[in-house]
Amino acid sequence: MTRAPASRALESTPLWLKLSSYLVLSDEEKMYLADLERTIDRVSPRTDLLQQGERYRDVRIMREGWAIRHKALPDGRRQVVNFVLPGDIIGMYCTLFESADHSVTTLTPVEVASFPPEKIGELFRSFPRLAAALAWSGAREEAIVAERLLSLGRRTALERTAHLIVELLRRLSVVNMVTDGHFVLPVTQEILADALGLSIVHINRTLRRLRDSGLIELNGQRITVNDVRQLASVGQFDELYLHLIRAPRRLERAFSGAHHHNGARMDGENRPKA
Amino acid sequence: MTRAPASRALESTPLWLKLSSYLVLSDEEKMYLADLERTIDRVSPRTDLLQQGERYRDVRIMREGWAIRHKALPDGRRQVVNFVLPGDIIGMYCTLFESADHSVTTLTPVEVASFPPEKIGELFRSFPRLAAALAWSGAREEAIVAERLLSLGRRTALERTAHLIVELLRRLSVVNMVTDGHFVLPVTQEILADALGLSIVHINRTLRRLRDSGLIELNGQRITVNDVRQLASVGQFDELYLHLIRAPRRLERAFSGAHHHNGARMDGENRPKA
DNA sequence: AGGCGGCCACAACATAGGTTAATCGGCCGA
DNA sequence: TCGGCCGATTAACCTATGTTGTGGCCGCCT
Numbered sequence: 001m002t003r004a005p006a007s008r009a010l011e012s013t014p015l016w017l018k019l020s021s022y023l024v025l026s027d028e029e030k031m032y033l034a035d036l037e038r039t040i041d042r043v044s045p046r047t048d049l050l051q052q053g054e055r056y057r058d059v060r061i062m063r064e065g066w067a068i069r070h071k072a073l074p075d076g077r078r079q080v081v082n083f084v085l086p087g088d089i090i091g092m093y094c095t096l097f098e099s100a101d102h103s104v105t106t107l108t109p110v111e112v113a114s115f116p117p118e119k120i121g122e123l124f125r126s127f128p129r130l131a132a133a134l135a136w137s138g139a140r141e142e143a144i145v146a147e148r149l150l151s152l153g154r155r156t157a158l159e160r161t162a163h164l165i166v167e168l169l170r171r172l173s174v175v176n177m178v179t180d181g182h183f184v185l186p187v188t189q190e191i192l193a194d195a196l197g198l199s200i201v202h203i204n205r206t207l208r209r210l211r212d213s214g215l216i217e218l219n220g221q222r223i224t225v226n227d228v229r230q231l232a233s234v235g236q237f238d239e240l241y242l243h244l245i246r247a248p249r250r251l252e253r254a255f256s257g258a259h260h261h262n263g264a265r266m267d268g269e270n271r272p273k274a
Numbered sequence: 275m276t277r278a279p280a281s282r283a284l285e286s287t288p289l290w291l292k293l294s295s296y297l298v299l300s301d302e303e304k305m306y307l308a309d310l311e312r313t314i315d316r317v318s319p320r321t322d323l324l325q326q327g328e329r330y331r332d333v334r335i336m337r338e339g340w341a342i343r344h345k346a347l348p349d350g351r352r353q354v355v356n357f358v359l360p361g362d363i364i365g366m367y368c369t370l371f372e373s374a375d376h377s378v379t380t381l382t383p384v385e386v387a388s389f390p391p392e393k394i395g396e397l398f399r400s401f402p403r404l405a406a407a408l409a410w411s412g413a414r415e416e417a418i419v420a421e422r423l424l425s426l427g428r429r430t431a432l433e434r435t436a437h438l439i440v441e442l443l444r445r446l447s448v449v450n451m452v453t454d455g456h457f458v459l460p461v462t463q464e465i466l467a468d469a470l471g472l473s474i475v476h477i478n479r480t481l482r483r484l485r486d487s488g489l490i491e492l493n494g495q496r497i498t499v500n501d502v503r504q505l506a507s508v509g510q511f512d513e514l515y516l517h518l519i520r521a522p523r524r525l526e527r528a529f530s531g532a533h534h535h536n537g538a539r540m541d542g543e544n545r546p547k548a
Numbered sequence: 549a550g551g552c553g554g555c556c557a558c559a560a561c562a563t564a565g566g567t568t569a570a571t572c573g574g575c576c577g578a
Numbered sequence: 579t580c581g582g583c584c585g586a587t588t589a590a591c592c593t594a595t596g597t598t599g600t601g602g603c604c605g606c607c608t
Contacts, residue, residue: 052514071421071423071424073429073510074512075510077429078428079423081420081423093409093412093413095522095525096406096409096410096521096522096525097410097519097522098519098522099514101420101421101515117524121402128395135367136367139367139370141416142416143375145416146355146419147345148423149345149422149423149426150345150353152423152427153426153468153470153471154347154351154352154353154471155347155351156594156595157594188554188555189556190555197426198595199595199597201557201558201595201597201598202595202596204556204557204558205557205558205595208557208558236348236349238348240326243371245372247370248369250369251370430564430565431564431565462585463585472565472566473566473567474586475565475566475567475568475587475588476564476565478586478587478588479587479588482587482588
């Protein structure tokens with residue numbers, strides 16, 4: 001793990017992009033966020049950022065690369081709970097727990113920022129709108145896991161696989177990682193299998209079917225989605241669960257501090273005072 | 275739905291019991307919590323407290339009875355995401371989303387409290403320790419869903435079923451709903467099937483196996499767990515994911531407000547449970 | 549260059565779990 | 579009291595997915 005200076009503090013980081021799709025945030029908030037992303041580590045592929053049973057440390061922001069959040073059974077069976085993509089947060093509520101009930105492992109070279117969990121409290125106090133945006137990001141993660149539960153419980157292998165591909169497409173779009181319907185999927189079939197609750201052989205069969213039907217193409221790690229509509233329909237994909245809609249108006253009342261009398265609007269370009 | 279006056283405002287509600295297992299809270303905090311639970315509704319069995327696609331309204335606290343959180347596919351297949359037990363919160367972060375991606379339906383007569391979501395912001399500002407405890411409860415829910423994902427993806431039918439029974443036993447214990455290893459399981463086999471991603475027939479077979487092996491007994495809605503250890507071992511149950519351990523010390527730094535000088539210590543007279 | 553390990557691919561076979569269908573008992577409303 | 583309905587139970591049969599095993603490709607090390 002290499003620690004490196006932040007090179008693009010005031011550029012648009014993936015997290016910033018993601019949060020911006022939800023809430024218009026002020027420059028001041030952008031600066032605070034940039035500060036959270038100041039301490040940066042570079043991590044090699046196939047490295048654990050966190051291990052099941054281990055004590056939690058810092059909160060982390062994924063800036064670049066892919067990782068997986070996964071849980072293992074004592075006998076080695078493994079389930080990938082979710083993919084960690086640029087702009088995702090790792091262990092946002094880690095202070096609340098004594099130790100981690102899952103592992104996080106990098107798939108590619110990764111760039112992560114870390115900050116001490118106390119910052120979260122500070123955030124809620126001083127930048128409630130930003131905190132709300134982060135809370136949204138966290139709640140959305142839960143929604144994604146719940147949707148994957150629906151997949152594993154009630155969708156067939158073909159449906160699950162199609163659904164996952166569309167989900168990744170949508171999530172990656174938000175952070176500008178999709179061009180013309182294709183993106184890099186730095187994932188072995190074993191990992192896909194562990195994410196979808198299938199055997200590696202069956203994932204292979206299923207991908208073949210999707211390729212044969214012309215819905216997707218695979219060249220190495222690049223996947224091209226030829227017909228999103230149809231793929232989404234195969235996977236019974238309904239993007240409601242991604243909660244991509246902008247923040248509802250009522251958010252202001254709930255999260256902005258009553259002790260900040262600045263009249264800031266939740267959906268405007270206004271900003272609360274520090 | 276009948277609205278009724280709160281009858282036991284200052285008694286120990288299930289939520290209070292649950293939070294107390296995590297954090298020792300002050301009388302002031304108890305009173306604030308009681309205030310959140312002041313507006314109470316009674317709801318009949320098989321009633322939706324929330325419907326997929328519907329706009330979110332209030333935050334709710336389950337005080338009595340059971341409900342399920344579930345998601346449905348357009349063709350009717352259904353997955354139960356989680357059981358909502360007394361002391362659980364429904365839609366804690368509901369302000370953040372425009373509309374619900376799941377439904378919540380009662381299984382028994384239910385007593386729920388409702389409060390407007392703005393209270394959550396107030397909570398974070400004025401009662402940070404209580405807010406931390408609620409955040410813990412929410413984060414734990416996510417952990418439970420992730421563990422169920424592991425079940426559906428990688429555990430066999432027998433393992434899943436055993437695991438769920440032990441999980442319910444543990445969760446119900448915290449709110450004093452278990453006596454001598456037996457509790458009321460107000461659930462049809464169809465619901466169990468939908469929770470475990472199995473067919474109704476196969477759940478039946480599986481329960482039979484568990485009964486035949488003497489691990490559990492079923493009489494109507496009462497289930498008796500004869501040998502928790504062994505049942506846990508069948509289900510590869512590791513309670514780590516329930517995060518039942520008392521709040522870590524570092525919590526105080528993160529969540530307590532810097533502008534609050536109430537002298538309450540985050541870890542009170544706590545000690546980790548054996 | 550040769551060998552090795554990781555990953556993909558596919559065929560042949562095995563099985564956990566799904567489906568269909570029939571029976572039974574309990575509860576409730578007419 | 580008599581249906582009628584809902585849920586549990588079980589048997590017989592079926593299929594989606596798992597398992598085992600082989601071969602091929604490619605990159606990497608020595």
